[in-house]
Amino acid sequence: MADLLRITNGERIPRAAIPSLALEEFLQALSDFVKADGYIVQLFAYRDGASNRLLAVLRNEALYVAGTEVGDSFPSLTKTASKKFHMFEREIAEQYGIRPEGHPWLKPVRYHANYAGRPDVFGNDYSVDIPGNYDYFTVEGEPIHEVAVGPVHAGIIEPGHFRFQCAGEEVLHLEIQLGYQHRGIEKMLTQVPQKRLPIICEGIAGDTSIGHNLCCCQAIEALAGLQVEKGASMVRVIGLELERIANHIGDLGALSGDVAFNPPAAYFGRMRGEFLNLLQVLCGNRFGKGLVRPGGVAHIMGAEQHGLIAKKLVEITPEIKNVCDLLFSAHTVQARFDNTGPVPLELAKELGLVGYAGRACGLPYDVRTAFPTERYTDLPGNTNATTLGDVNSRAAVRREEIMHSLSLIEMMLGQHKGEHKSVQMQQYQLAPSSLVVTLNEGWRGEVSHCVLTDDAGRIQRYKIKDPSFHNWTGLAMSLRNQEISDFPLCNKSYNLSYCGFDL
Amino acid sequence: MLKVIKNRFEQGCRTSSYPKEPIKLYSRFRGRPVVNRNCDRAVALQCAQICPQEAIDPEKMTIDLGRCTFCGQCETVSGGAFVRFSQDFELGAANRQDLITDGELPDLAVQAKAHFKKLFGRSLQLRQVSAAGCNACEADTNVLNTPFFDLSRFGIDFVASPRHADGIHVTGPVSVNMKTALLTTYEAVPSPKVVIASGCCSISGGPFYGSEEIVGDLNSILPVDLYIPGCPPHPLTTLHALLKFFK
Numbered sequence: 001m002a003d004l005l006r007i008t009n010g011e012r013i014p015r016a017a018i019p020s021l022a023l024e025e026f027l028q029a030l031s032d033f034v035k036a037d038g039y040i041v042q043l044f045a046y047r048d049g050a051s052n053r054l055l056a057v058l059r060n061e062a063l064y065v066a067g068t069e070v071g072d073s074f075p076s077l078t079k080t081a082s083k084k085f086h087m088f089e090r091e092i093a094e095q096y097g098i099r100p101e102g103h104p105w106l107k108p109v110r111y112h113a114n115y116a117g118r119p120d121v122f123g124n125d126y127s128v129d130i131p132g133n134y135d136y137f138t139v140e141g142e143p144i145h146e147v148a149v150g151p152v153h154a155g156i157i158e159p160g161h162f163r164f165q166c167a168g169e170e171v172l173h174l175e176i177q178l179g180y181q182h183r184g185i186e187k188m189l190t191q192v193p194q195k196r197l198p199i200i201c202e203g204i205a206g207d208t209s210i211g212h213n214l215c216c217c218q219a220i221e222a223l224a225g226l227q228v229e230k231g232a233s234m235v236r237v238i239g240l241e242l243e244r245i246a247n248h249i250g251d252l253g254a255l256s257g258d259v260a261f262n263p264p265a266a267y268f269g270r271m272r273g274e275f276l277n278l279l280q281v282l283c284g285n286r287f288g289k290g291l292v293r294p295g296g297v298a299h300i301m302g303a304e305q306h307g308l309i310a311k312k313l314v315e316i317t318p319e320i321k322n323v324c325d326l327l328f329s330a331h332t333v334q335a336r337f338d339n340t341g342p343v344p345l346e347l348a349k350e351l352g353l354v355g356y357a358g359r360a361c362g363l364p365y366d367v368r369t370a371f372p373t374e375r376y377t378d379l380p381g382n383t384n385a386t387t388l389g390d391v392n393s394r395a396a397v398r399r400e401e402i403m404h405s406l407s408l409i410e411m412m413l414g415q416h417k418g419e420h421k422s423v424q425m426q427q428y429q430l431a432p433s434s435l436v437v438t439l440n441e442g443w444r445g446e447v448s449h450c451v452l453t454d455d456a457g458r459i460q461r462y463k464i465k466d467p468s469f470h471n472w473t474g475l476a477m478s479l480r481n482q483e484i485s486d487f488p489l490c491n492k493s494y495n496l497s498y499c500g501f502d503l
Numbered sequence: 504m505l506k507v508i509k510n511r512f513e514q515g516c517r518t519s520s521y522p523k524e525p526i527k528l529y530s531r532f533r534g535r536p537v538v539n540r541n542c543d544r545a546v547a548l549q550c551a552q553i554c555p556q557e558a559i560d561p562e563k564m565t566i567d568l569g570r571c572t573f574c575g576q577c578e579t580v581s582g583g584a585f586v587r588f589s590q591d592f593e594l595g596a597a598n599r600q601d602l603i604t605d606g607e608l609p610d611l612a613v614q615a616k617a618h619f620k621k622l623f624g625r626s627l628q629l630r631q632v633s634a635a636g637c638n639a640c641e642a643d644t645n646v647l648n649t650p651f652f653d654l655s656r657f658g659i660d661f662v663a664s665p666r667h668a669d670g671i672h673v674t675g676p677v678s679v680n681m682k683t684a685l686l687t688t689y690e691a692v693p694s695p696k697v698v699i700a701s702g703c704c705s706i707s708g709g710p711f712y713g714s715e716e717i718v719g720d721l722n723s724i725l726p727v728d729l730y731i732p733g734c735p736p737h738p739l740t741t742l743h744a745l746l747k748f749f750k
């Protein structure tokens with residue numbers, strides 16, 4: 001690791017301090033790191049003057065960064081080192097027209113023309129506005145049939161395309177093609193006035209408004225040298241945990257609905273709303289939009305809000321326990337959850353799964369304990385008892401995390417003394433020629449933003465990674481040799497973000 | 504079985520009595536804004552400058568609810584001098600220009616087209632299309648199916664097939680990559696049909712206005728009949744708009 005610079009979460013680094021390796025050294029360092037149980041947080045390209053550069057942020061017990069200059073292409077590490085690189089390399093090809101030579105399956109990620117105005121790596125004509133306009137992997141033979149679903153799905157849900165190769169009921173292969181939700185966010189963030197940043201980041205994935213916007217605001221804080229008061233930091237933790245609980249509860253309800261056990265589906269559905277309403281109590285918006293702003297929070301938690309949240313938690317905690325018990329002790333539910341859509345630990349490692357999808361396979365990584373920010377530095381972590389990688393494990397981890405998050409909020413409420421000010425978005429002078437990487441454990445897992453400023457303190461590159469970027473492949477692997485009728489259940493057990501992936 | 508009964512008792516009946524009885528949202532909820540038309544021009548200008556959505560016109564003293572994300576910054580910064588957000592969630596409008604307002608909105612029931620009420624008043628089936636929505640609008644539309652709101656008791660349902668639908672309910676700024684799928688879904692709905700634009704994204708591009716990767720204004724590609732502002736619209740905003748416009 002001699003070639004890499006060790007950094008900390010949310011720390012401003014002068015760009016001059018980032019090790020600039022020769023391409024070969026860079027690729028070797030990445031390959032060695034990843035093979036030794038290391039993971040990729042970010043790996044992306046950007047333009048610097050007349051040249052292309054790559055930047056890697058890696059993690060094991062610590063965070064590291066390194067960069068290199070690259071031409072039109074580089075030898076693919078997906079081919080030689082690890083599957084962990086496959087999405088990142090495809091993204092580099094799509095965003096900057098730089099080809100990873102020998103990539104085993106080079107195809108678009110989101111379907112858009114590259115940012116550099118270079119020839120398209122995939123040979124696409126983007127005046128044809130269909131991301132699914134591409135030759136899917138097919139299995140051939142008499143008994144094989146293909147099922148195509150989406151982009152418009154049967155429910156109130158975001159768009160994406162799923163292509164199943166089946167032998168009878170059994171899925172041999174599922175290919176997931178996204179990109180329908182692409183809004184060009186990374187590019188926008190380098191062009192729009194600073195005042196728009198938090199609002200845009202709250203819309204990266206609406207169910208992770210706080211998770212993503214927290215990454216954005218922490219990055220601005222690092223670059224502008226802002227301090228966050230302790231009380232405001234506690235409110236951020238409460239917000240992030242409320243967001244986690246609301247989503248987990250919603251998903252447990254959806255899972256019960258998918259196995260046709262209606263009572264918990266209805267109860268969880270209603271209780272999820274109670275948590276959204278608590279976010280509304282905090283900041284006036286059920287998704288926590290408008291809560292976090294650089295330097296703190298835009299709405300203070302006064303005695304009234306504190307009281308309302310504390311009271312609701314006392315009332316609802318036993319209800320949650322009881323409805324969880326109802327769900328998890330029903331034999332019919334167990335029969336459907338157990339051993340459905342399993343991903344073995346080795347594969348989860350190889351794919352670099354994060355969040356509850358990873359933890360359900362036995363990968364304990366949690367940003368809140370690995371690279372804590374805000375008040376998480378003082379808060380206890382969580383452990384998971386059921387880690388077999390199946391739907392049941394993913395559901396059980398959610399249940400454990402709900403209880404854990406409730407206890408974290410309780411601790412924060414206990415410590416919060418109400419002494420903090422509200423902040424509003426302002427224009428900040430950002431430190432020039434700097435890099436900052438921020439990570440937070442959003443409810444789906446590791447959310448990460450990476451900001452590079454130019455010599456005038458303007459944002460030159462803004463890179464975003466939603467945990468879904470890693471985990472969609474996990475869903476595809478869960479479906480291998482499963483009944484196609486189990487797809488909704490597997491899908492809900494992950495509940496990945498389309499727009500967070502598509503950006 | 505016993506657990507089912509026990510939980511049933513604990514949960515009780517939770518369905519809201521809205522619209523029979525009014526419902527009061529928490530004081531921090533930001534609904535219909537009330538602009539102070541006598542406000543100092545300089546203060547209005549300051550609000551317009553900080554507004555991330557370019558929703559404020561300081562000359563005409565209006566806010567465009569089709570652009571506003573209800574972030575509340577203008578209220579805080581002006582200490583309420585320029586605008587105060589009320590808890591009134593009834594924000595739906597039939598005309599785009601009505602959303603550019605100092606706080607007064609026309610009565611939606613009066614504006615609704617009579618033939619829509621006749622056609623869909625007893626039963627309205629909608630196909631929801633998310634066209635690059637961030638999932639907040641989708642989630643707070645989905646919530647209408649939970650026991651608290653229980654949308655089906657009004658004869659309104661979201662259906663899977665556009666062939667079974669009376670119209671589409673669109674969320675998101677309409678990404679270029681979703682445009683074709685959206686138009687195809689619209690075509691698949693039998694006429695006469697309605698188009699509902701839900702959330703500031705579908706009305707104006709929302710937080711993503713100006714991006715080359717989005718259409719940004721649903722009405723520029725499909726004839727919108729009903730606008731539901733918000734980021735996302737509160738479920739009650741949607742419920743109110745649907746009931747007023749169609750019932």
Ligand code: SF4
Binds near residue numbers: 553
């Ligand atoms: S509440 Fe609306 S008008 Fe006011 S600053 Fe926010 S987006 Fe602009």
